[in-house]
Amino acid sequence: xxxxxxxxxxSLLDMVVIIKYIVLSIVFSLxxxxxxxVVMYALSLSPTKQVGNxxxxxxxxxxxxxxxxxxxxxxxxxxxxxxxxxxxxxxxxLILSTKLTQTAISGMSLLSSxxxxxxxxxxxxxxxxxxxxxxxxPTFPMFNIADVMxxxxxxxxxxxxxxxxxx
Numbered sequence: 001x002x003x004x005x006x007x008x009x010x011s012l013l014d015m016v017v018i019i020k021y022i023v024l025s026i027v028f029s030l031x032x033x034x035x036x037x038v039v040m041y042a043l044s045l046s047p048t049k050q051v052g053n054x055x056x057x058x059x060x061x062x063x064x065x066x067x068x069x070x071x072x073x074x075x076x077x078x079x080x081x082x083x084x085x086x087x088x089x090x091x092x093x094l095i096l097s098t099k100l101t102q103t104a105i106s107g108m109s110l111l112s113s114x115x116x117x118x119x120x121x122x123x124x125x126x127x128x129x130x131x132x133x134x135x136x137x138p139t140f141p142m143f144n145i146a147d148v149m150x151x152x153x154x155x156x157x158x159x160x161x162x163x164x165x166x167x
Contacts, residue, residue: 017097017105024109025116028149032117035145039131057135061142062127068141075122082119086112101163107156114149121146 039058042049049058065072066081089112093100100108121128130142 011098014097017100018093021093021105021109021112024106025112028109028113029117032113032145032149036117036129036131039145040129043131054135057133058131059133061130062125063130063142064127067147075126079119079122082115082122085115086119089115101160103156103163104160107153107158107160109153110149110156111153114146114153117146118144118150 040060043058043060047059050056051058063069063072064075066078071078089108093105093108118128128144128146130144130147132144132148133142134140
């Protein structure tokens with residue numbers, strides 16, 4: 001008799017993948033928080049900081065929108081979209097756990113952490129604090145460490161989809 005997948009207990013491998021995702025997400029979230037706190041402390045001492053021989057400048061702006069300031073002022077909608085994105089990622093990890101590569105797990109953890117930390121800022125302040133400006137690309141929008149994690153997370157997921165060594 002074939003048992004329904006919903007009634008089957010998760011295998012040990014499934015649980016290991018899920019725990020790996022959770023632990024990585026916590027570590028990445030703490031890293032984002034810690035780096036943000038260091039930058040905010042540095043900016044409290046001086047409103048602008050040059051980094052990397054002037055490649056980057058750190059200063060604080062408040063972004064009420066999402067990527068590239070899209071949907072500016074629509075904080076509730078962005079928070080709702082963040083909750084939905086986090087739920088979809090968590091659901092995907094639960095459903096696909098044994099099919100996920102290490103790159104996919106890392107990518108999903110990075111993506112989740114970035115979304116979560118930006119969402120927490122929106123919930124607590126009503127905006128996200130962006131503080132990295134690229135002097136070498138003056139028209140590029142400012143961003144923060146959580147945004148970097150989101151981009152690298154998305155790249156990790158895409159890389160895992162096209163990887164030839166999928167498990």
